[in-house]
Amino acid sequence: MTDIAKRARLSRQAVYLHFATRAELLIAATYYLDELNGVEDRLKASRAARSGDERLGAFIEAWGNYIPEMYGVGKALLAMKDSDREAAEAWDKRMQDMREGCAAAIDALHRDNTLSPDLSPDVATDVLWTLLSVRNWELLTLECGWPQAAYIERLSTLARRILVAPST
Amino acid sequence: MTDIAKRARLSRQAVYLHFATRAELLIAATYYLDELNGVEDRLKASRAARSGDERLGAFIEAWGNYIPEMYGVGKALLAMKDSDREAAEAWDKRMQDMREGCAAAIDALHRDNTLSPDLSPDVATDVLWTLLSVRNWELLTLECGWPQAAYIERLSTLARRILVAPST
DNA sequence: CAAGGTACTTGACACCGTGTCAATTGACAT
DNA sequence: ATGTCAATTGACACGGTGTCAAGTACCTTG
Numbered sequence: 297m298t299d300i301a302k303r304a305r306l307s308r309q310a311v312y313l314h315f316a317t318r319a320e321l322l323i324a325a326t327y328y329l330d331e332l333n334g335v336e337d338r339l340k341a342s343r344a345a346r347s348g349d350e351r352l353g354a355f356i357e358a359w360g361n362y363i364p365e366m367y368g369v370g371k372a373l374l375a376m377k378d379s380d381r382e383a384a385e386a387w388d389k390r391m392q393d394m395r396e397g398c399a400a401a402i403d404a405l406h407r408d409n410t411l412s413p414d415l416s417p418d419v420a421t422d423v424l425w426t427l428l429s430v431r432n433w434e435l436l437t438l439e440c441g442w443p444q445a446a447y448i449e450r451l452s453t454l455a456r457r458i459l460v461a462p463s464t
Numbered sequence: 465m466t467d468i469a470k471r472a473r474l475s476r477q478a479v480y481l482h483f484a485t486r487a488e489l490l491i492a493a494t495y496y497l498d499e500l501n502g503v504e505d506r507l508k509a510s511r512a513a514r515s516g517d518e519r520l521g522a523f524i525e526a527w528g529n530y531i532p533e534m535y536g537v538g539k540a541l542l543a544m545k546d547s548d549r550e551a552a553e554a555w556d557k558r559m560q561d562m563r564e565g566c567a568a569a570i571d572a573l574h575r576d577n578t579l580s581p582d583l584s585p586d587v588a589t590d591v592l593w594t595l596l597s598v599r600n601w602e603l604l605t606l607e608c609g610w611p612q613a614a615y616i617e618r619l620s621t622l623a624r625r626i627l628v629a630p631s632t
Numbered sequence: 633c634a635a636g637g638t639a640c641t642t643g644a645c646a647c648c649g650t651g652t653c654a655a656t657t658g659a660c661a662t
Numbered sequence: 663a664t665g666t667c668a669a670t671t672g673a674c675a676c677g678g679t680g681t682c683a684a685g686t687a688c689c690t691t692g
Contacts, residue, residue, distance in 0.1 A: 297679070310640055353664070371546075380545055414621070422608040423622065432597040440590040453582070454591065458625055465650070478669055480651070 297321075297387060319382040325369045326390070333365050339397060348405035349460055355401045355450050358427065359394060360448045363433045370430055391425075398424040405459060412461045418461055465490075487550040496559070501533050507565060515587045516573035517628055521620050523569045524596065527562060528616045531601045538598055559593075566592040573627060588627050595623060604625045 297318055301308040315321035330336070339362075342354035363370075376383045402420045406409040412422060426432070428451070436442045442450065465486055469476040483489035498504070507530075510522035531538075544551045567589045573579040579588060594600070596619070604610045610618070 307641060308679095309681090310644085315638075316569065316680090318679070375543075375546055378539075422610070423618075426600050426603045426608070426610060429599065429603060431603075433596050435594045435597060435599075436590060440594070442503065442590070450587065450591075454626060459623060462630075475670060476650095477652090477671085481668070484651090486650070 303428060312337060317382065319373075319376060319380050319386070322369055322373050322376075322383065323386045326366060326386070329366055329369060333362070335362055335365075338362065342397070343400070345404075346406040347456070348401065348410055349456070351404045352424075352455060352459065354399045355397050356452050357448055357456055359397065359428055360433070361444070363430055364365075364437075366443060367430065367433070371434075374430070394428070395421065395425045398428065402459065408464075410461050412459055415459065424455060427451065427458075434444075485550065487541075487544060487548050487554070487558050489539055490541050490544075490551065491554045494534060494554070497534055497537060502528070503530055503533075506530065510565070512604070513572075516517065516571075516576040516578055517624070519572045520569045520592075520623060521629065524620050524623055525616055527565065527596055528601070528619060529612070531598055532605075532612060535601075539602075542598070555560065559597075562596070563589065563593045566596065569581070570627065578629050578631075580627055583627065591626060593621060595619065595626075 298308050299323070301311045304311065311321070313360055315324060336357045339355075342351060342358045344353045345351035370387075373383050373387050377387050378384075399417075399421045402411065402417050403425060405420075406417050409415065415423070433447065436450075437444060437447050465479055466476050468489070469479045472479065479489070483492060501592070506526045507523075510519060510526045511520035513522045538555075541551050541555050545555050546552070567585075570579065570585050570588045572591060573588075574585050579585065601615065604618075605612060607617050
C-alpha cells in the first residue's frame, strides 16, 4: 500500500479514503483495466464465430491476449487468495466467468459434432479451462520463455488436438 | 510457526532452535516427506520402462501420485515463493528436477521416433512440464473435483494425444 | 466575505507474523 | 558438583495492514 500510494503521489492513508482494503483496491484495479482494454468486446467477438473450431480459436486468442494485460494485478490478487476471502472470491468469480467462455466453445464443438468423442463436454471444459489458466501462461511464457505469439499459437494447436475430433 | 510449534508441543521459540526460518523448516519438511514416501525409488522405476510411450505413462503416474503427498508443504512453499528467495529457489529446484523427468520421457519418445512431428523436444518438454504442474493438479482435482485416479488416467491420455505421433 | 464541505496531510497506534535475544530451568553425563 | 544440552518464558524489533484524530488547503455557495 505504501508503494502504491507513492506512485499515486498520495499519502498511504489517503489511499484508504478510496479503498477500504488492499483487496478492494486490487479488485477495483482489475475492473478498471478491463474497461480500459475493452475486454468485454474482445471476448464478445469470439462469440461471433460460426463453427465450433473457429470459436475455440477465437476464444483462446482473446483470453490468451488478455492474460498479460491483467497479469500484474492478477498476480497480486492470486498471491493473497489464500489469506483473504474477498480476494479469493473476486479471483474465483473471474475464473468462473472465463470458464463459461470455455464451456461455450466446447458446447459449440459439441453441437458441430466435432468434439473429441472420448471427452464429455464437462471434462473437456475442465481441460480447456485448466489449459488456459493464468498459471499455465505464467509457466510457459515467463518460465519457459515462450513469446506471447508462440503461446497463443501453440495453445491453439494443443487445444485443437485435444478437443477436436480428427476430421475423418 | 505458532501453529506448527503447538502441534509439535513445543514453544514457538524452540522451533527456531531447529530451523532458522520458516522457509528452511518447510524445505526440510519436503525432504523428510520425500524420504518417507520413497519418492526417489518410485520415480526411478519409471526409468525402467522400455518404450517411450510406456515411460511417459510411468512418469505421469509416479509424479501424479506424488503431488498429493507433497501438496500440503508444497502449497505453503509456493505461497511464500514471491516473497522469499530461499523458498523460491527450493521450489524452482524441485520443478527443475521434475522437468528432467519430463525431458527424459520426451527424449525416449524422440528416440523411438514416436514424438509428435510438429513438436520439437524442447517445446514438448515445456508442454509436458506445464501439463503436470502442481497448479494444474490443484485445479483439476480440487477445483474441478476430479478424483485422483481420474486425474492420472485423463492426464495420461491427454499427454499421449498431444505428444505421441498417431501410429500410422 | 464567511461558512461549510471535500480531499488530503501528518502522526500515532493496534494487531499480526517473523525472527532475535537474554535469562532461567530441568535432565543427563562425567 | 559441574558442565552441557534442549527447552522454557518473556521481551522486543521490524514490516505490513488497517484505524483514528486533528489539522490544512482549496473550492463552492449564501
